[in-house]
Amino acid sequence: MVTTSMRWGLYLLFAAALVLAVLPADAQRGVEITIAQPADATTMDPARSTQVLTVNYFVNLYDTLTRWDTALKLRPGLATAWKSVNDTTWDITLRPGVKFHDGTPLTAEDVKAVYERARTPGKSVVAAGFATIEAIEVTGPTALRIVTKKPDPLMPVRMAQMGGYIYPARFASDEGAKELARKPVGSGAYRFISWTKDDQLVMEANRDWWGWGGKPPAVDRIVWKPIPDDFARLSALQRSEVDVITNVLPDQMKIIRTLTVPATRTVTFAINTTQPPASDKRVRQAMHYAMDVHSIVKNLYAGQGKPFSGGLADTDFGYNPELKPYPYDPERARKLLAEAGHASGIDVTLYAGSGTMVNDKQLLETIADSWSKVGIRARIEMMEMAARQKMNNERTLPPNSLMLINPQSTLLDADGSLWRLFHPSGFQGKYWAGNQPGQRFHDLMEQARYTLDEKKRKELYTEATRIVHDEKPWLELFQEVVIYGVSKRMTFKPRADYRLIGSEMTVAK
């Protein structure tokens, strides 16, 4: 009897031990999701990349002082309050009690160190966005003051931009940055676990994060797997090996479950207008009338896109809804060309980097085909991406040539897109000869940059976008749509700014 009860006791003990051993482990493991983008991150150092795929890693690992929510409203991040003391001075209060993933407290000193590094050209690739800052003063452990060179109405927005991701001050040195690039330490919703280059990067929920709002994280682990081939990425999703894929071909939307949202990014072509015939605005208008953007969006992009005019996506501050895209009107195009003295047609070249966006080559071929019907003879040159980067950086687009670009404003403001591109030092600015309307546009944009009054700024942008609409200094096609392929269990609100944020995702059990 004794032995039997002892045996039963032992069984019970075993069972209890097993349950105890399994339970906590299970609770800790939680839900793991896998995200597949077409390329791996190039670095974990947020001052060193603005590439959209890489920034998706930063945005989970690090916090910014302010941040965009899913509806693209500016919300408090590490900063709980900010106010302008006068035209050029901002006082910022930081969230108390925030800790980095390594346990050290996050203070105003860290913010200062990060911003100082970010605004130093050569130390970072994001210096332009911080160029308006004159000085940063630490006024307390969780308080700091930012002084700008001129009135900068966008300062709170700049705190949410790329490069504004806060890491401990000790990583702001050259030596520290090297370590940070491999083993990032932030204060974000997810902390870094491991990274095998071109294979996978793993992050785990930071349960101490201030932003969970008392709820446990829905996603406990994120595994990022780069899969370059479009078709392979799609297959991985269909085999349920991954939960989210980016860069989905619109044609494949029928086969998989997708989440979409109109993007902040637009599809345009820079035009070198410095020489005839492209220097004549009638020629540039003719280019627009001679292509059927609606048909391109409907057929080539499965309806995913919104034709636009005036230079700005509808998510940007300054967007002018009164400007309607030019309709498809080949007759009018022919007439405009004839009026400009080119009844026998013109010759242009269309350039694009192979892989700039989905269906890029097909897009160029379609434009060239429809242009050929009104006498615009377009030669196509698809370039390897490095050559495209070089042409972009060195501004070597030849006269009467066009190049496919898809710009996006991370400030969600005309200043971050139109003015960044059309500034005389910007990629498109150099090619828009400083003629009368061009000069007027420049003056408006420069004035708006330093105008604190929102209404006044809006008026300035309304006029500036009207100039773009009429002058067509670039070829305007449509606003992109973000398309994610997702597994059945995933739900999240896709973001117009292309960010994939783990803390905003939920997973069905």
Place this chain on the structure above:
Amino acid sequence: MAVVAGRADELLIADVATRRRRVPWPLVLPAIPVTIAVLAALAAPWLAPHSPTSGDLAARLRPPAWVEGAVPGRLLGTDLLGRDLLSRLIWGARISLLIALSATVIGAAVGSLIGLVTGYYRGRVDRVVTKLIDVQLAFPFVLLAIAVIAVAGPKIPVLVIVLAIGSWVGHARIVRALVLSLRERDYVQAAHALGAATPRILFRHLLPEILSVIVVLATFDVGRIIILESTLSFLGLGVQPPTPSWGSDLRDAAAYVRQAWWTAAFPGLAIMIVVLGLNLVGDALRDALDPRTVDARARG
């Protein structure tokens, strides 16, 4: 020994003469698709029912005529941009064959000549050239292509030269290796001893011996180069759109295999049939040209 070489030459001529009388099956059958492709390439403007570069976006990815949903008049269906696939295949033959054949001919000619000379002379020239070949083989071809095309621009003649650069080393290596062993043969030594000039030895005595190898190698190269050209097109370094070529059309269609199999199937089939045909033609040619098989046939 000179007699031996002479006999081979005579037999070769004799064989060409007999071939005129009875046409060998193994040569004719595979030659049919190759001939069709060449004819299509030559007569593209008259054969193609539609424009290869102009399409109707609203009628894209439509299936071939015998499948439901086809557009009338588009026998093989339409491609990603609604262009007639058959017309693109016909025009594509022109570009693909032009590029592949000229690159192969240039590559084979240059490679074989260098192989012949270095293999025969050996010595310093040989060492330098062999090192050069090793360097080029160690260098990734695509990187080399990017460099050359970045400087010279993506034009068809540049493409031909680049692809020829990619193919000459293979010929040079194999021909050199063959010549190294052949030059020690008695008949070559004899020709040399009889005072034959070097060009005569190279082209009358050595070249016929290795011609079969060169031909076979070249027929394989044509297929390889068609594929290579598609790789370059994919990187934006090859044939520039909207010019149709089999390789680049196949590459574009790869992502659409599930929705529109015909866009990939027909260019793929075209490449396969022509490459297979060329290989079989190459085989038959080798049998016809090889002095050894001629010997065997003469004896048999």
